[in-house]
Amino acid sequence: MKLHASQQAAAPLRLKIPALSLDAAVESVAKTASGHMDVPKDVKNVAWYNLGPLPGVQGNSVISGHYDDTKGPAVFYKLSKLKAGDQVIVTDADGVDLTFVVVSKESYPVDKAPLNRIFGFDLERDLNLITCSGRWNSKARTYNQRLVVYTRLVQ
Amino acid sequence: MKFIMNRRAFLRNSAVTAFATAIALSPAASRAAFAATPSQSASQDLDILNYALTLEHLEATAYRAVNASGLLSGVVLKYFQQIGAHEADHVITLDKTIRSLGGTPVAALAAYNFPAFKSQAEILAYFQPVEELGAAAYLGQAPRLLNPDLLTAAVSIHNVEAQHAAILSDLIGVSPSPAFGMPKTMEQVLAVVTPILTPGVPAMPGTGMGGAVYLRSNEASR
Numbered sequence: 001m002k003l004h005a006s007q008q009a010a011a012p013l014r015l016k017i018p019a020l021s022l023d024a025a026v027e028s029v030a031k032t033a034s035g036h037m038d039v040p041k042d043v044k045n046v047a048w049y050n051l052g053p054l055p056g057v058q059g060n061s062v063i064s065g066h067y068d069d070t071k072g073p074a075v076f077y078k079l080s081k082l083k084a085g086d087q088v089i090v091t092d093a094d095g096v097d098l099t100f101v102v103v104s105k106e107s108y109p110v111d112k113a114p115l116n117r118i119f120g121f122d123l124e125r126d127l128n129l130i131t132c133s134g135r136w137n138s139k140a141r142t143y144n145q146r147l148v149v150y151t152r153l154v155q
Numbered sequence: 156m157k158f159i160m161n162r163r164a165f166l167r168n169s170a171v172t173a174f175a176t177a178i179a180l181s182p183a184a185s186r187a188a189f190a191a192t193p194s195q196s197a198s199q200d201l202d203i204l205n206y207a208l209t210l211e212h213l214e215a216t217a218y219r220a221v222n223a224s225g226l227l228s229g230v231v232l233k234y235f236q237q238i239g240a241h242e243a244d245h246v247i248t249l250d251k252t253i254r255s256l257g258g259t260p261v262a263a264l265a266a267y268n269f270p271a272f273k274s275q276a277e278i279l280a281y282f283q284p285v286e287e288l289g290a291a292a293y294l295g296q297a298p299r300l301l302n303p304d305l306l307t308a309a310v311s312i313h314n315v316e317a318q319h320a321a322i323l324s325d326l327i328g329v330s331p332s333p334a335f336g337m338p339k340t341m342e343q344v345l346a347v348v349t350p351i352l353t354p355g356v357p358a359m360p361g362t363g364m365g366g367a368v369y370l371r372s373n374e375a376s377r
Contacts, residue, residue: 035358037359039361051355059352068364070366073366073370077367119353120349120353121352121353123205123209123345131363136363136368142363146362
């Protein structure tokens with residue numbers, strides 16, 4: 001239950017994951033009319049959930065990215081390759097780099113994900129990355145699972 | 156009004172003063188090194204103080220909201236205004252204490268997931284367990300505080316929270332006090348307050364369009 005340094009933070013602008021050679025712009029999204037976290041408009045970008053905390057602030061900040069588009073892989077296609085200790089760097093609007101490290105990753109059936117653990121309050125400064133995983137359901141037009149990579153602020 | 160004056164005097168002479176005095180007199184706090192490079196024990200104490208501040212932010216915000224709701228009246232409104240002032244004082248004091256120990260206090264959340272109250276009775280039924288939880292939370296952390304001066308100060312706030320719980324218990328017609336206060340761990344408290352601290356949890360996003368399926372099956376067949 002360790003609390004970390006600054007409570008101040010600014011909106012995230014870029015997400016970098018060196019282990020995946022990923023460097024993406026961060027869009028700001030809220031909820032869809034159906035109550036789902038919205039997704040980035042551009043599949044090359046990722047999206048920060050702006051109804052939750054900013055990355056670097058106490059609680060679970062969440063960034064999602066597409067696994068694929070209609071033609072092929074998208075920004076978080078290789079997210080499952082991340083392993084514990086890999087760095088995730090968020091550059092915020094003040095130009096500050098916030099470094100998180102991967103703690104764990106889990107795939108959940110889409111309707112059984114532990115939403116409070118992913119989006120809910122905690123005393124740490126965590127950043128959770130979400131993308132699709134599992135099997136494509138062509139009827140429902142969605143994958144049947146979601147991968148969550150849990151990361152924690154280290155500096 | 157007499158009650159309010161007495162309560163205010165009590166608060167000034169207990170929690171706030173105790174914290175201020177504790178920090179002023181603490182040999183550890185007076186060492187520059189304590190603030191510059193907090194030891195493990197100082198770090199644990201700061202975590203506990205920030206946990207307490209998280210709860211106090213919640214309580215202070217909740218009282219501000221219901222005190223402005225127009226749903227409370229008479230003696231209940233007077234008590235709620237007084238208790239709300241206490242919680243606001245706790246926030247200020249914990250914030251200052253954390254800063255004085257070289258820590259960074261947590262901020263209030265932008266929004267809390269409080270119920271949409273429709274009556275005074277609903278508000279009383281909600282706040283009574285909140286105050287009991289607050290008292291139990293302080294009691295639960297008492298054995299974990301490593302700076303004895305902070306322990307004294309925290310117990311003084313615990314005492315006030317327990318008195319709030321007693322007042323609200325009396326107002327809803329239940330026994331105002333058990334024989335012994337029961338502590339709750341951080342995990343137990345957070346399990347209760349997490350839904351309040353988590354407004355608007357969304358369902359999972361739809362982050363796929365199926366275009367990688369063909370690619371994936373090719374990769375699997377290699």
